[in-house]
Each structure stands twice: as C-alpha cells, then as structure tokens.
Amino acid sequence: MSTTATRVAPATLRTATGREATRWVTAHCREIPWLTTATVLTTVVGAALQVLPVLLLGRVVDGVVEGESRSVLLTVGVLMGAAALLGAVATAVSTYLIGRLGADLLARLREGAVRAVLGMPSARVEQVGRGDVLSRVGDDVAVLSKGIRMAIPTVFSAGVLVFIATVGMFGLDWRLGLAGAGALPAYALALRWYLPRSAPLYKKQRVAQADRAQALISGLNGIDTVRAYRLEDSVREQVTHESWRVRNYGIEVFRFFGRFVGRENRAEFIGLVLILVVGYALLEADAASLGEVAAAPLMFHRLFTPLGAIMFTFDEAQKSGASLTRLIGVLGEPAEERLVGDAGVTPADT
Template structure:
C-alpha cells in the first residue's frame, strides 16, 4: 500500500538531530549510564550460566556420574538463575528510571519552548498538532520507556552473551548459529526503510485528526449556528479514516517482518542441530555441548524476537521523539549579532519607552510577504492606532513590536534597544500585549489577576480593578475577588474577561503596551466601556492599538494605515480625513455608513 506524503504542520527533527539530543542528555549522567549498562551485562551473563551448566550436567548424567557430582551443578544452576532474575529486574528498573528521566527532561523542555512560541506560530500551525505532540507523542514515548526499552536492552545484552557462550562451547557451533544473523540483518534492512516513513506518516495523520477534532469542538457554537454538522463530521471521518488506513498498513508491514524473523530462527536452529549431530557422531563435541548450544540459541528466540518485534513500538516512539525534538528546534527568525551594523544589540536595557520600527520585512511563506519594509516611530507616552483591511499585516507588525515574533529582516526597538536583545525574563516588564482572545484560568479571580504580578497585595489588585472600571461588577460577585472563575467556577462574559486582561496590564505596569483588537469582540453594548477601560489602563504608556473599531483610532495621537504589508498613510485623525481620496477616509466613510467598520 502506498502512503501519500503529508507534510507535518510543525517541524519534525531529522534522525541525526534526535540522536544528538539523546546523546547530549545521556552525557549529563555518565555515572547512571555506566551503572545501568554494567547491571544489564551482569544480569545477561547470569542468565547464560545456567544453560552452559545444563550442558555439563547432561554429559555427567550420560557418564553415569554419582549424586555428589550432580548436586553442586544443580545448586549452581539454581543460584545463577536467581541472580539472573534479580539482576534482570534491577536492570529493568534502572533502564526504566533512566528513560523516564530523559523523557521528563524532554517534556519540560518542550513545554517550556511551547509556552514561549509566538502566538502567530500557534495560530498558523493550529493547536491540534501541538496538543498531539505533548499528549499522544509523549504517551508513545512513555510506553516505550516503561514497557519496551528495558526488554530491548536486556534482550540485546543476552543475545550478545549467548552468541559468545556458543562460541565458547565449540567455535563451529557458534559459527553455524551465527548463520541466522544475515537473515536477521536482511529482515531488518527490508523493514526499517519501509516502516520509518509509514510511522512518521501515522503520527502526522493522528495529529491532523486531532487538529480537525479540536477545531470542531472549539467552533461548536458556530457549527450549530450555521448547521454545518455534516460537513465537520465528514472532515473528522476523513481524517480518522486516513489515520486508520495508515495504521492498518503499518500492521500489515510488521506481519510480513515477523515472517522473516521466524525464517531466520529456523535457519539458525536447524544449522546447529544438523552440524551438532555430525560433530557428536565424529566425536568432536559432546551431546551436552550440542544441547547447551541448541538451548542457548533457542533462548535467543525470546530476546531477539522481542527486539525485532518491538521495532514497531520503537519506530513509533522514535517518530514521536523526532516530533518533540522538532518543537525544541523551532526558530522564529534570524539571530542578530552585536557589531557595527547592529549597534542596538550592544545593550539589553531600554532607555525610555519610545518605539521605533526600522525597515521590517516578514513572510510566513517565502512567496507571500506579510510586511514589506515597514518603518514607524511612536514617541514615548503617545498612542498610535494601526488600521487597515484584513490581512494588511497589522497583527504581524504588532507581534514584532511586542517581541512575540522575530522579523525576517529589520528590527523593532524599545528605548533604543532591539526587542530581540532585551532579556527574555524582563521583556514583559517593558512591553506587554492584550489581544481579543483572553483566557480565564480556573481558580479564585484574585489568583487569575496575580498572574501578572504574583507579589501584588489585595489592595493593589482591587486598585487595578478600579482603574479599569471593573470594581463594581467584581464586588457584586458571590465572593467578590475571591470568587472561583473559569472551568468549574463562574463563567465570565467576554467583556468581563477583557476587563480582567486590562487589570492584569495595570498590575504588570509595562512602559509599552500593544492592544491587538483587545476590545473588538466584546459586544457593542460593552464596547464603549471597554474602550474607556483601555484608555485608563494605557494612560501614560507608549501604546500601539490594532484598531478594529475606528472610534479607537479617532482618539489616538496618530494613525498608521496599512495595506498589503506597508504603511500607506500616517497622521492624526483630522489630517487623514482631510485627504478625501485617502484610504483612511474611505474606511471612515464605510464605518459611518454601517456603523461597524466591517
């Protein structure tokens, strides 16, 4: 079955990069790695000893040895088996522990990187792919770490030592037993190149299915409103069918691989028995030696089979690991290096709060530029509005100024310092953003507000609410500012959520503020009060407003009109209206005509 190629939504690291990450993380724990390997080798050696001694026991029984010669061997076999069992259990524990530590490191690193990804990256890629990586992919790796990896490693140790044991019995028995190796190699070389892309496609298909389901669930009210249930059910069915078909193809490929592994086992065991019979008849080796060799090889069936048959889960875990490491490698733009051509990179502490944008270019796709040489200056303490058609580049420019997106070329500066060069841990002390999508976290409302300033006193929180005009409705809640909100608590309206976001802004107290349509979707009844709240929250701060409602633009000190990724007009509301043929005047007339600006 041919699996069509589907590009991943977020990047997937190459195998070399994934292995480099694993080696680097293991290198941080050399002592743990050495102890884990040493215990595994000892356990495997102890597992081989009973079979070797069993061969000796067979020869002594054939030679009519008395009980005094039999009991020591039987005791040694029992002790070795006990040591092997305890050692294997301890080895499994150490391997699992090491794997879980590596997974914890990766999970924390991925989560840390995901939380710092620009909102534009998440919006472009969709949340389904990211959720599948931190959910399903982490689960696949966790299963491999706890259930597969210990068995594979212990099986590999046992396989190597069993082959060494056969060579120790008689080099010819070891040699014919090794005839199975080429068959194993052929099976693996046939399977890996074909299965790796299929497992990759399977993870991508699962991510695509998750994306469709997340979008459908998030947009359920809209789907209900337009009665588009059948369309979305069909989309989910199509995505689910693709994931199912790929999974079936993967299982069929694995079944064929299993047949090739069984063929290799038959070749090895048959060769040992045939050659062993000939050697015993010629008196070259004993029956006990051949018995031990056959049992050692037969003992290999389980560990080698486990290693081979675990390739499907190993491959799935490898594909998931590559997807997680891919998150770590996401870059949002070129790095800048301090030097004569970039004097602004020599400092990380802004002086003042003036905002300057210098010849910024950006494109999410090489053939579709979003910003084309944008330059803009916002004097300290003033308010500038960005207006323009949908897709003009307003939100992208706002994201560049807020430090949420690194531009492809050019730079945005705050107080003479490039935003990309401000200490990331202090960036939000200088510039903060409020968008139209505000999340209310579950828990007491006061804790939700303190996200912006964890050390804020109760009085300071209440003062921030009062500053944005939210004190009255908060005091009217069942428990006031201690009322539980969000999931499992009181559901806030869109306007109330925006009030909370603006109060957080006051608590954070940044010198530069970016409002990306922060009052656009709260409903016309609350729009005016929210605009007043936004004016109060940004009073005295350098402010950039991505204005959906032109009444916001009218109150700004300056207005920048954007079209096709460029600023085509700049001036005050009065100045721009004076240009009757200008783009802003056209937008204003449309706004006055229907009262919406849409």
C-alpha cells in the first residue's frame, strides 16, 4: 500500500484569511508606488487642513479676550477660510486617487479571479457548484466594486481625519486630550463586541447568496428533467428556502449594526461630557485659556462626522472585506488544478 496520502480537493472554493488579503493588497500597492504615495499624502494633508480651522478658532477666541487688534483677527480669519478651501480641494483629490487606486486593484483581482475560474477543470467546477463559482466572479465582484466606490474611500479618509483630530486635541492641552481619550475604552468595547461577531455573519450571508444562486442555476439548467419528473414544487421550495435565508441574514446584519451604532453614540457622549467637565475645571484653576477650552469640544465634535461616516459605511466595508477574501481565495486554488495561466497569486502556506 502506498504511503503517500491522496489529497482530496475541498468541496467548496477556498476563502482566504484576512492576513492573505492584506498581503495581496499590500503587494499590489507596491507595484504602483507613485499612486499609493500620492493617495496617502493628499489624504493626510486634507485631514490636517480640515482640523486647522478649529485650532485657529481657539486663537480667535483668545485674541478677542486679550483685546488684540482687528487686523490680527482678520488675518486669522483669512487663514481659516484658506485652510477650509484648500482642505476641500485636497479631500476631493484624495477621494479621486483612492477611487483610482481601488479601481486598479479591482481590475487586477477580477482578471486573476476570472482566469483562475476559467482554468479550472469542469470536474472541479461541478464539485464546488456553479453557484459558488458564479457568485464569486459575479456577486462578490459587484459588492467589492461598490465598496471601492463608496465605503473604502470614506473609511480610509475618515480614519486619517480621526487620527489628525486626536493629535490636534492633544496639541491644545494634554489634559483635554486625555479627557477626550476617555471615550476610547467605550469605543474599544463597542468594536470588541462588534468585530468578532460581524465578520462570521457577513461570511454566512455571502455563503447563503451562493447557495441561492446554486439553487436557481440547478433548476434552470435541469428544467427539462424538472418538468419531466414534476419537480417544480420541490425546486421552487428550495429556491424559496435559500432566498429566505438570504433575507434573514440581511435583517440580522441590519439589526446587529444598529446595536453597534448605539454603542458608538454612547462613547461619543462619554467623551464630550469628560471634555466639558475637565475644560471647566481648567478654566476655574486658570490652567488653560478660554480659546483652548472652547476649541477642545469643537475638535472632539469634529470627530463625530468621520466616526459616523465610518460607522454608516462599515457595513459596506465589511461586505467588501468578505468578498475580497472570497475572490483572493479563488486565486489561491492549487496550481495543479488549473489548465491555463496563472492567476497572479501564490497559494498560502499550509
């Protein structure tokens, strides 16, 4: 008897891990360094220019309290307007570059996934089911394309803005910065509750969509057999069952995300209250200027918009992440199971 074990192909196409997906994206970003660098720089500059008017507003408050000349206040006002205008331009350029970078990555990924699928033997396609194959090169590509256009630019830009605004708050006064940082445990608890539960839920939703596609395709391909054996009701029931599964997962995802938003709002309330209390105490002790104390709540409030954008697009970003791992999983199908070409990815080490 041979001691060499026969490798049995899995019954479904593989799904890549988050680490594999990150490596693939990083590797392809390095292939276009000028676009990647320009995207990062414009995003950082745009975020800094959006935060600058809030810092200058604190300077205006202190100037009024100290009785500075009108020309100084006018100069600060002009700087605020220029910063806001340049920030808007930089943000627009950043959004365009993020979309262009994402479109380039999507084109490479889609080409590789289609090549991998076309290179599979028909026996492998029949083994995993046509629904799974078509859902990956069809539905998953569509979901990822939508995420690249909408969610991913928003999440990336908002994340950079949150970081810059946090640094700016500490720049006003480290004690006010620490007060704002008091909301971080609430944010961390919300994310710790949400992330481990959301990723498996999105994967189940994508699998359910693949099962629904498989039920539909099987029924349509075998329509003559279905009619000959009068299996219409059975096929219809199966399609209905799979459709209800997709619908139920969609409702569950929406409810779950709503609970996450409530926890994020709680964190915002905690941070704003802490900043107001600490700011009042610093003013009473004459340990900070009125401009600093006035700018700190505005700076923290400035975080609400990007954090809200992240929350309300996180649902789409999670879907995009699940689709990305499924598509990269197709690229990682064993090389010996392809008849043509190379999908452009090295299978992960096992």
